[in-house]
Amino acid sequence: MRLVGLTGGIASGKSTVSNLFKDASVPVVDADVVARNVVQKGTGGWKKIVKAFGEEILLDNGEIDRARLGQIVFSDPSKRQLLNRLLAPHISSGIFWEMAKLWMKGCKVVVLDIPLLFETKMDRWTNPVIVVWVNPETQIERLMSRDGCSEEQAQNRINAQLALDWKKSEADIVIDNSGSLDDTKQQFQEVLRKVSEPLTWKERLRSRDGLISVVMCTAVGVLLAQKNLL
Numbered sequence: 001m002r003l004v005g006l007t008g009g010i011a012s013g014k015s016t017v018s019n020l021f022k023d024a025s026v027p028v029v030d031a032d033v034v035a036r037n038v039v040q041k042g043t044g045g046w047k048k049i050v051k052a053f054g055e056e057i058l059l060d061n062g063e064i065d066r067a068r069l070g071q072i073v074f075s076d077p078s079k080r081q082l083l084n085r086l087l088a089p090h091i092s093s094g095i096f097w098e099m100a101k102l103w104m105k106g107c108k109v110v111v112l113d114i115p116l117l118f119e120t121k122m123d124r125w126t127n128p129v130i131v132v133w134v135n136p137e138t139q140i141e142r143l144m145s146r147d148g149c150s151e152e153q154a155q156n157r158i159n160a161q162l163a164l165d166w167k168k169s170e171a172d173i174v175i176d177n178s179g180s181l182d183d184t185k186q187q188f189q190e191v192l193r194k195v196s197e198p199l200t201w202k203e204r205l206r207s208r209d210g211l212i213s214v215v216m217c218t219a220v221g222v223l224l225a226q227k228n229l230l
Contacts, residue, residue, distance in 0.1 A: 005126030011143035013177035034094035128172035
């Protein structure tokens with residue numbers, strides 16, 4: 001099984017590339033979706049957040065006000081680190097469970113769409129690592145347009161993350177999303193070709209079919225050895 005890491009920065013266009021993978025029928029484990037699930041009302045993650053940040057971050061229906069919580073953590077690095085520590089175990093468990101379900105289905109290639117891929121060290125488990133990059137000016141403009149925030153607020157949110165240029169330097173594959181959607185789609189087609197190449201022997205061993213083959217070969221070997229001993 002090939003685990004492809006996909007990451008980027010806020011407003012870099014990572015979700016666009018993630019959706020292109022989905023459109024190409026490549027299964028994607030989306031950490032943002034997992035994160036939303038683990039903080040639903042009544043879950044362990046929800047309880048930890050309410051205890052740490054107070055009930056003022058709740059909506060009238062009891063769900064977490066993600067916009068309000070975002071304002072709090074993006075303006076205070078210590079609170080952002082606290083939130084990450086609280087949710088990291090829940091999100092990691094959710095990601096691995098989604099991976100396990102896809103493994104059981106026999107999927108050969110799975111994309112892990114994880115914003116904090118490098119921060120959580122999960123890049124060690126993925127190959128290749130794809131970084132969706134965008135130039136700083138375009139990133140700020142898109143973030144301001146998307147979230148209706150000021151330039152200062154946009155810059156603060158960008159500064160709260162690992163530098164996108166650093167992520168770019170650590171990538172195996174870089175998709176430059178500074179241009180048009182058509183430009184990104186053209187780059188994606190080459191990326192799709194690369195990640196769809198035949199699995200290496202190590203990747204085959206990690207797949208469900210590979211494990212079944214190993215078990216069967218081992219079983220046959222044991223039976224033959226027993227027969228020869230008789």
